Amino acid sequence: MIALIWAQDQNGLIGANGQLPWHLSADLKRFKRLTLNHPVVMGRKTFAGFKRPLPHRQNIVLSRQTQLALPTDVQHWTSLAELTAYTTAHPDEVVFVIGGAQVFAAVLPYADRLYRTQINGTFTGDTWMPAIDYSEWQLTAQTPGVSDADPAVTYSFDDFTRRKIGK
Ligand SMILES: NC(=O)c1ccc[n+]([C@@H]2O[C@H](COP(=O)([O-])OP(=O)(O)OC[C@H]3O[C@@H](n4cnc5c(N)ncnc54)[C@H](OP(=O)(O)O)[C@@H]3O)[C@@H](O)[C@H]2O)c1
Known part of the structure; x- marks a missing residue:
């Protein structure tokens, strides 16, 4: 299974x-919790x-x-092809694809799940998520939050699974 x-x-x-445009510790914690050991x-x-490879992954x-x-x-x-061969050989493993934009665009057609953090603000930068047709995706969980930064920013952790054909 492939998760973005x-x-x-x-x-x-x-x-x-080359970096994230923000520092959102709640997002880093969620990223760690979900990806650890995968x-x-x-x-x-x-x-x-x-700075270094992500530990325990x-x-x-x-x-x-x-x-x-x-x-x-x-x-x-x-x-x-190496990614799809790996997922075929390890059908019970969740492989997390963690970016960036070029890789997200290439892997999106093969993805089974999406874990999106939607930050309710506008930042400055140079790299954008490719367009996603959310009619193909079912929102399965949504958790709102507020950062402890000053000024605070609100965000939402949104989980999606790919809709089955005909549903
Ligand atoms: N907000 C987030 O959650 C998040 C997550 C991740 C990254 N980011 C940000 O995204 C930015 C980087 O994204 P990016 O789009 O510029 O670069 P990227 O996707 O990280 O890397 C692009 C490189 O990956 C290789 N690549 C891409 N598609 C490939 C394929 N199909 N097969 C083999 N290799 C492939 C190529 O490497 P070669 O040129 O060596 O062939 C390509 O130049 C950074 O600012 C980073 O901080 C943000």
Whole structure:
């Protein structure tokens, strides 16, 4: 099973200069709680924005480059075929695809679940979530929250599963 997980602002913004445009600790906690002990797949640019691989998760970096210098504990996949082969071989595993925009766009057709954090504000940045047709998705859980930042920002944790054909 493939799950996408991301946070976006009201305009679908997700990135700024290789980083997240905000600091929202509740979102980081949710990300950790959901992804811990699961494989996490990310684009080469998202991984470049990390100080180190995410602990207690198999980190997998997508890049079409054949020679890519990565820490020894980080896996390298050169195509989505490796992702689909992995999910076929591990049908009970939830693989979290954690961004960025290019990788979300490529993986969206294969995704079974979405974990979206909708931040009710507008930020400045350079990377946006690809368009998602939410008529294909069923909202299964929605949890609102308020940040402890000043000024406070409200957000919502929204979980979706892909609708079955005909439902
Ligand atoms: N708000 C959030 O939740 C969130 C989550 C994650 C990331 N982000 C932000 O998003 C931004 C980065 O996103 P991005 O779209 O610029 O880059 P990205 O998706 O992280 O990485 C793009 C790179 O991934 C590789 N790639 C993409 N599709 C591939 C495919 N089908 N097969 C093989 N390799 C593939 C390519 O690497 P090569 O060029 O090496 O071939 C491509 O240049 C950053 O600002 C980051 O902080 C935000």
